[in-house]
Amino acid sequence: MPASRDFRRTALAGAAVAAALTASAIVVACGGSGGGSGASAKLSVTDSYIPLPAGASGDDSMAAGYLTVRNTGGAADTLVRVSSPGAGSVSMHQSTDTTMREVDSLPVPADGTLQLSRGGTHLMIMGWQKPPAVGDQLELDLTFAHSGTITVEVPVKPLTYRPGS
Amino acid sequence: MKFLSSRRRAAGAATLALTAALALTACGSGTTKSAGPVAVVSQQAQNSPYQGTVLAKHFDKPDLVLTDTSGQPFDLRKQTAGKTTLLYFGYTSCPDVCPTTMGDIGVALQKLPADQQAEINVVFVSTDPQVDTPKVLRTWLDSFNKNFIGLTGDLTTVKAAAQSLGILVEDPIVNKDGTVTSTHGAQVLAFQPSDDKAHVVYLSDTSTATFEHDLPLFAKGVAA
Structure with missing residues (x-):
């Protein structure tokens, strides 16, 4: 049981990090409409x-x-x-x-x-x-x-x- | 009479052309800096202690009688004689250039001791007299300096006075949203008390630092 609880906590933390990453990715996209190509405005x-x-x-x-x-x-x-x-x-x-x-x-x-x-x-x-x-x-x-x-x-x-x- | 008026016009056109050329030079050298290069060139070329553009032609102070902000007649020649007078044509609903120029002069003037401040008149002549009543002018000018002189009155008279100085003033245009745009030359002319003629001109992109440099010289009566 404790192991499972730990796992769950880690999974939740991971999800939070993923959510935060997604959010920051969205912010970047708003500022420049898709980075990477180098041919967009930032x-x-x-x-x-x-x-x-x-x-x-x-x-x-x-x-x-x-x-x-x-x-x-x-x-x-x-x-x-x-x-x-x-x-x-x-x-x-x-x-x-x-x-x-x-x-x-x-x-x-x-x-x-x-x-x-x-x-x-x-x-x-x-x-x-x-x-x-x-x-x-x-x-x-x-x-x-x-x-x-x-x-x-x-x-x-x-x-x-x-x-x- | 005809000859005189066409000569005046020619002089005005020449000044406008000069102003335009100087402004273009300033634009070409970058938009972030103000009129620094223009002032430096004129200083070197003419060996003047002033950073403003020294005029080759010394315009007479216009014979202008308008209404001041207390509602009384104001005779520009009589009532500004014997003091340095900075003259500017503009309108109070101008959001950008007019408050910036008046603000720059106000900031520079406030840095002088009171007795030197008293040696310099700043006169703002309205190019939109319908909106700029004496009361509107006073409220607007008080934002910069309570001693600034505001004049308003017959626009034809104002246009003629401006033209004699090579400054363009056109009839205000009422835009479709109800705002008013006035076309007016945005230069400041400085008349000196030695002969009550204009000796130095400041273009619209003059920096506060230039006024801070030059106003003490005016207050002390240094020749341009």
């Missing part, structure tokens, strides 16, 4: 932040969002949509010398980065369910053409914040 999102918008606070606040998408895979991907459960609309914009224009998609090069940064490509976040405050986090769901959706919690930072400062 994406991660870093340095995301939302500077607290200037001016009137309220649900009509218009905020910019910045982040970096890193692709360590051998294939390019494209950011096709950004949404948030906490905001009415999130759109992608490019600032030029004199104005800004909305874009439908943004390329993530193979073995490269897509950088959304001040004065360049940025997200425009409107229709906040709750007026943004420093320290809040906003969920952003980034949908890519090949890699599916990556969800990030983006912190609201002071107005003049810069990454690394």
Whole structure:
């Protein structure tokens, strides 16, 4: 009987390890849609932040969002949509010398980065369910053409914040 | 009159072309860094103590009377005479470039002692006067610095003043989602008190460090 109990315990532990392995395998697959071939995108999102918008606070606040998408895979991907459960609309914009224009998609090069940064490509976040405050986090769901959706919690930072400062 | 206006336009076009060329250079040298290379080149070429781009043509301060954030008329020439004046055209519902530029100047200015801060006027002229009432402007500018001057009023007047400085300002466009996009040159012009003319320009990708370097020089009246 004790031997059998031991066996059962070992089997359960083994099953748990297997389950954990499966889970981590799924995470990898989500990030890069099937590794091994070397010709797929492997994406991660870093340095995301939302500077607290200037001016009137309220649900009509218009905020910019910045982040970096890193692709360590051998294939390019494209950011096709950004949404948030906490905001009415999130759109992608490019600032030029004199104005800004909305874009439908943004390329993530193979073995490269897509950088959304001040004065360049940025997200425009409107229709906040709750007026943004420093320290809040906003969920952003980034949908890519090949890699599916990556969800990030983006912190609201002071107005003049810069990454690394 | 006609001659004067076409000359002004030509000068404006030349500045725009210069700005575009500099911006392209900056893009070509990588997107992660700010206008460093541009500033360095201009510094070496012109041997100026300033890191901003030193202007070959010294624009006159525009003869501009608009409404300030207390609702009173504000005569730009009269009320900023004798002090360094940083002039910027923009709009408050601009999420990216305008708050970044105003924030950079605000951060740099706050690092100066109070008496030096008092030597520098920062003037923000609205390119979207319908939305940017004196009250809206004040609330927005207070996020950066309570002493920043905000001006709003007749857009035709604003466009003419901007054009005399080679800065493009167009009528705002209302997008289908109700937001407004304003097309405006995003450079900051620095007028010096020695002659109340513009001597240095900062393009939209100027870093905070450049303003931190240059503002103390302005406060001390160093010639560009």
